[in-house]
Amino acid sequence: MADIFAWLFSFFTLIALIIIIIYQLMCLADLEFDYINPYDSASRINRVVFPEYIILAALFCFYIVTGHWIMALFCVPYIYYNVQLFRQRKHLVDVTEIFNMLSREKKQRLFKLFYLIFILFLSLFWLIYTSLDDHDD
Structure with missing residues (x-):
């Protein structure tokens, strides 16, 4: 039963990450x-960058612990991609360059969104598999 709660936590954490990415895409x-x-657009996007990184790191640690x-x-x-962005100081949107980088920023966030959706489907699969496996016992 604890494994089901772990997968539910993972599922809702991934939903929160997807909402953050969609919010960034809406701002763009x-x-x-x-x-x-x-x-305003740059400040709104930059406000949610660090929570995105922290939530993903917490999810990674949660997977390791469980x-x-x-x-x-x-x-x-x-995580590696986010760390590389942070080390190159490209993790925040620059107000003066936002129009020049608009296409790149949108593609970057769309790729993140599709990757998170892929991980979400895997998490959902494991949630269903675990719940069916627990039900058989």
């Missing part, structure tokens, strides 16, 4: 369609 789309100024090694391995490329 609002900027692209000129609904918001560059300063012994879900394969799911932890699936988190490693995402």
